[in-house]
Amino acid sequence: MKNIVKLGLILAIFAVGACASLAVVYSITKPQIEAQDQIALTASLKEVFPDGEIFEDISSSVVSSDSEIIFQNAMLVKSAEVPLGVAIKASGASYGGKATLLVGVRLNRSIAGVRVLELNDTAGLGANAKNEGYFVKKAEKVTFPGQFAGKFITDAFEVKKDVIAITASTITSKSLTRIIKSAAESAALWLENSTVTDGSEADQGAQQSSVTETTGGK
Amino acid sequence: MKNLWKIFKQGIIYENPLLMLMIGLCSALAVTSNVSNGIGMGLAMTFVLLFSEIFISLFRKAIPSSARMPIFIIIIAAFTTMVDLVMKAYFPALSKSMGVFIPLIVVNCIIMGRVEAFASKQKVLPAIFDSLGMGLGYTWVLIGIAAFREILGNGTIAGMQVMPQSYQPILFFILPPGGFLVFGLFISLNIWLKKRMQNSAKERA
Numbered sequence: 001m002k003n004i005v006k007l008g009l010i011l012a013i014f015a016v017g018a019c020a021s022l023a024v025v026y027s028i029t030k031p032q033i034e035a036q037d038q039i040a041l042t043a044s045l046k047e048v049f050p051d052g053e054i055f056e057d058i059s060s061s062v063v064s065s066d067s068e069i070i071f072q073n074a075m076l077v078k079s080a081e082v083p084l085g086v087a088i089k090a091s092g093a094s095y096g097g098k099a100t101l102l103v104g105v106r107l108n109r110s111i112a113g114v115r116v117l118e119l120n121d122t123a124g125l126g127a128n129a130k131n132e133g134y135f136v137k138k139a140e141k142v143t144f145p146g147q148f149a150g151k152f153i154t155d156a157f158e159v160k161k162d163v164i165a166i167t168a169s170t171i172t173s174k175s176l177t178r179i180i181k182s183a184a185e186s187a188a189l190w191l192e193n194s195t196v197t198d199g200s201e202a203d204q205g206a207q208q209s210s211v212t213e214t215t216g217g218k
Numbered sequence: 219m220k221n222l223w224k225i226f227k228q229g230i231i232y233e234n235p236l237l238m239l240m241i242g243l244c245s246a247l248a249v250t251s252n253v254s255n256g257i258g259m260g261l262a263m264t265f266v267l268l269f270s271e272i273f274i275s276l277f278r279k280a281i282p283s284s285a286r287m288p289i290f291i292i293i294i295a296a297f298t299t300m301v302d303l304v305m306k307a308y309f310p311a312l313s314k315s316m317g318v319f320i321p322l323i324v325v326n327c328i329i330m331g332r333v334e335a336f337a338s339k340q341k342v343l344p345a346i347f348d349s350l351g352m353g354l355g356y357t358w359v360l361i362g363i364a365a366f367r368e369i370l371g372n373g374t375i376a377g378m379q380v381m382p383q384s385y386q387p388i389l390f391f392i393l394p395p396g397g398f399l400v401f402g403l404f405i406s407l408n409i410w411l412k413k414r415m416q417n418s419a420k421e422r423a
């Protein structure tokens with residue numbers, strides 16, 4: 001009995017020491033890790049909205065309607081002062097665990113683009129969703145996430161109907177499509193309730209801003 | 219000093235953890251599809267091995283033998299998590315491509331094996347040399363296998379094109395079966411090297 005207490009105490013001392021040193025390393029690396037995540041996110045945002053310059057955080061007002069899909073981030077993308085659309089970083093379960101996607105929705109309720117940020121599915125099968133050399137439409141060189149660009153949120157988003165699946169990876173295809181659909185719907189809902197101006201007015205705004213830009217240049 | 223050098227040398231050829239002791243193989247086969255992963259994994263592993271051996275050797279008298287396993291795991295896990303955090307912070311691309319294999323260093327048999335068989339019985343200095351030798355032995359094999367597989371299977375080294383553009387990559391080498399084949403070749407290479415070194419040692423004696 002006495003021995004067990006002694007062993008437990010020694011074990012506890014080692015555990016406390018390890019925890020303390022880990023806490024130190026964690027607090028040193030934390031800001032750096034967050035900065036790296038931010039860089040990666042901004043790079044993906046730039047790919048989805050090439051004209052995007054300002055990314056306003058609207059995470060608190062965008063809610064996921066699907067309880068299994070979690071929105072980590074939501075942003076209103078603007079070029080200068082003109083809103084371009086909404087981007088949502090959403091994650092849900094796929095074949096090999098958590099998958100995280102970035103979904104961009106334009107003001108006209110069409111999808112601006114989809115980027116796969118995190119996916120741990122089988123290499124050579126499901127992982128082809130993030131392989132930039134794997135094409136679901138070979139002739140047009142369209143990748144799996146690439147095929148969503150330009151789709152309207154009123155579309156069905158059903159694998160094997162309007163979404164081309166990755167060969168032999170039905171689960172990956174279905175789970176990613178579900179995440180995209182849910183994010184797109186929530187983004188559209190947010191746009192519906194917000195005061196953000198829609199397509200036609202935004203176009204005018206874009207012209208105005210280009211004018212101001214040129215005068216600013218002088 | 220000569221003794222320390224001998225301990226260091228053990229891990230590289232004679233008792234190479236991968237090719238002779240044949241432990242810690244799964245992560246070794248999994249990450250060797252490109253050279254930068256091999257280097258990263260080798261360095262991460264050597265770092266964890268070095269510090270775990272130092273700490274366990276330092277505290278070897280304080281660690282009761284009936285509770286040594288959980289204590290070893292705590293120490294190894296702490297260093298592995300540190301490596302994982304540092305990699306995520308400063309080498310995000312490398313950390314992404316190695317994914318789950320960095321946290322899995324905790325349960326890598328090489329570390330547990332060396333800690334149990336060596337560091338828990340030896341002084342700090344021999345433990346440092348043992349960990350460096352074993353780490354280097356692990357790293358050179360990883361880099362070797364990865365270079366072989368990457369050149370033939372993808373035509374590149376660490377992402378740079380080395381084979382002519384007309385070269386059609388043999389995908390087999392990147393896939394797991396190719397990993398096993400190359401690994402087998404390395405085992406025979408190591409046995410050949412070991413025999414040669416033993417013979418030349420005999421001739422000198």
